[in-house]
Amino acid sequence: MIIPAGTPETSLLRVLFLGLSTFASLALAKLQLHMPTGISKLEAVEGQEVVLPTWYTVTQEKPSSQPWEEPVLFWFLEQKGKELDQVLSYFNGALSSKPRVSLVHSVSTRNVSLRLEALQEEDSGTYRCSVSFLDSGGPKPDHNSKSIELQVLVPPAPPSCSFQGVPYVGTNVTLNCKSPRSKPIAQYQWEKLAPSPQVFFGPASDAIRGSLKLTNISTSMSGVYVCRAQNRVGFAQCNVTLEVMTESKAAVVVGAVVGTLLGLVLLAGLILLYQRRNKTLEELANDIKEDAIPPRTLPWTKGADTISKNGTLSSVTSARALRPPKAAPPRPGRFTPTPSVSSQALSSPRLPRTDGPPPQPVSLSPGGVSSSSLGRMGAVPVMVPAQSQAGSLV
Numbered sequence: 001m002i003i004p005a006g007t008p009e010t011s012l013l014r015v016l017f018l019g020l021s022t023f024a025s026l027a028l029a030k031l032q033l034h035m036p037t038g039i040s041k042l043e044a045v046e047g048q049e050v051v052l053p054t055w056y057t058v059t060q061e062k063p064s065s066q067p068w069e070e071p072v073l074f075w076f077l078e079q080k081g082k083e084l085d086q087v088l089s090y091f092n093g094a095l096s097s098k099p100r101v102s103l104v105h106s107v108s109t110r111n112v113s114l115r116l117e118a119l120q121e122e123d124s125g126t127y128r129c130s131v132s133f134l135d136s137g138g139p140k141p142d143h144n145s146k147s148i149e150l151q152v153l154v155p156p157a158p159p160s161c162s163f164q165g166v167p168y169v170g171t172n173v174t175l176n177c178k179s180p181r182s183k184p185i186a187q188y189q190w191e192k193l194a195p196s197p198q199v200f201f202g203p204a205s206d207a208i209r210g211s212l213k214l215t216n217i218s219t220s221m222s223g224v225y226v227c228r229a230q231n232r233v234g235f236a237q238c239n240v241t242l243e244v245m246t247e248s249k250a251a252v253v254v255g256a257v258v259g260t261l262l263g264l265v266l267l268a269g270l271i272l273l274y275q276r277r278n279k280t281l282e283e284l285a286n287d288i289k290e291d292a293i294p295p296r297t298l299p300w301t302k303g304a305d306t307i308s309k310n311g312t313l314s315s316v317t318s319a320r321a322l323r324p325p326k327a328a329p330p331r332p333g334r335f336t337p338t339p340s341v342s343s344q345a346l347s348s349p350r351l352p353r354t355d356g357p358p359p360q361p362v363s364l365s366p367g368g369v370s371s372s373s374l375g376r377m378g379a380v381p382v383m384v385p386a387q388s389q390a391g392s393l394v
Contacts, residue, residue, distance in 0.1 A: 030059050033131055033144040041149040044119050045233050051104055052114040052148050054129045071107060072132045075114050078147075079125040087127075088114065116150075121183060124152045154183040155234025159210070161227050168245040173217055175240060177210035177227030186229040193224045193239075219244045 033056045044050035056071070073090035088097040090107055097103075100118050105111040112131060116123060130145040159179040167173050179186045188210035192198040205212045210229070214221060222244045228237040 031131060031133060031144050032057050032059055033129065033146045035146050035148060039148065041151065043151050043153055044116075046119050046121055046152050046154045048119055049115060049117040050119060050150065052116070052127055052129075052150070054113050054146060054148075055111045056131050056144065057110065070133065071110075071112075073107060073112055074130045075101075076128045076130070077123075077125050078128060119152050121152050121154050124150060126150075152183075153231075153233045154181060156182040156186040156229040156231055156236045158236045159186075159188075159227060159229045159238045161225075161238040161240040163240055163242060167217065167242055169218055170216060172213065172215045173242065175212040175214070175225055175227070175242070177212075177229065177238065179210075179229040179236060182229065182231055184231050186231045186235075189228045189230070191226050191228070192221075193226060196220065196223065214242075217244050219246070 033054065035054050039053075042050060042052065070093075071090065073088075074086060075088040077085040077087050079085070087101045088103070089095070090103075095103070095107075100116060102115050102117075104113040104115050112129060114127065114129070126147050126149045128145055128147040132144075156179040159177050161175065161177050163173055163175045165171060165173040175190065177188050177190070185208075187207045188205075189207065190200040190205045190212040192200075200212055204214070210227060212225070212227075222242055224239050224241050226237055226239045228235055230236075
């Protein structure tokens with residue numbers, strides 16, 4: 001059925017069509033993420049900074065409208081053999097990132113370019129950007145992502161130069177050059193400086209290994225040789241001095257080297273011998289100390305003569321030693337011996353007791369030594385108590 005134009009039904013259909021078209025245009029508005037055309041891989045030098053350019057737009061949006069969306073932004077780093085690493089995120093108005101990583105512009109500008117500062121070789125990899133919208137019901141399902149590969153290049157580190165062989169006339173010498181770090185791999189170039197400059201090429205010079213072979217050398221080949229390590233982002237160099245000697249001079253040098261080595265070996269032997277001798281003497285001294293017999297200690301007994309601590313003879317006699325022993329009365333006509341005054345006093349015969357006056361006291365000087373001599377010897381004078389006829393002390 002055909003509805004004539006100008007009828008109320010036609011006006012209603014026109015309103016419905018315009019409303020559906022407006023709703024469809026809003027529903028078809030989508031996010032699009034952009035990167036520069038033809039750029040899928042970037043190269044940067046270690047130590048510098050790089051910007052990964054990225055921005056997004058919303059399709060079918062009126063040019064005069066203001067941005068109404070709240071974006072959700074993520075930057076990830078993908079590397080072979082490693083897990084996905086999040087380096088930056090913007091969610092619900094909060095921005096977080098790893099060190100040396102930041103955004104170039106504010107998120108409200110829709111430019112989400114990533115800046116990496118102080119680049120390191122391990123920053124190489126594929127960087128992926130993901131953006132979506134956040135409304136009252138959460139992130140919308142429509143989102144977009146783009147990726148770009150970054151390769152951080154490293155200039156050659158300072159190489160080390162050396163040579164192999166004995167540089168005397170008629171022999172062969174090989175010069176070596178190697179850089180410990182370079183990305184991409186460095187190429188090597190050898191040259192000889194003045195007074196006779198020369199640049200070397202293959203096959204004598206190996207640009208990959210950094211070696212230079214000199215055959216049948218002569219004295220005119222003496223001089224300074226420079227090795228230059230270079231790649232696309234930088235270079236470094238080192239040098240070595242080659243002095244070609246005649247056979248006589250070479251013999252002197254070899255003799256000096258051999259003599260030095262022998263001297264070092266002899267010195268090491270003497271040091272070992274000296275240490276072993278000292279160790280033997282020390283062990284012998286320890287054995288003598290262990291086998292020595294300790295000095296005998298004289299007992300310090302009461303009532304006997306002793307030796308003083310300073311080693312001199314003392315004539316200290318106790319009263320007990322001077323006390324005469326009790327004995328039976330002597331028989332008539334027999335002599336009674338007098339008890340010894342001390343262990344060092346000489347025994348002398350005693351006359352028979354009579355009714356006369358008591359006997360004279362016996363001298364305590366042993367062996368007939370005078371009292372002055374005993375005093376010089378360190379003896380101590382002792383008072384000897386008198387003895388009555390009945391044998392008691394007075």
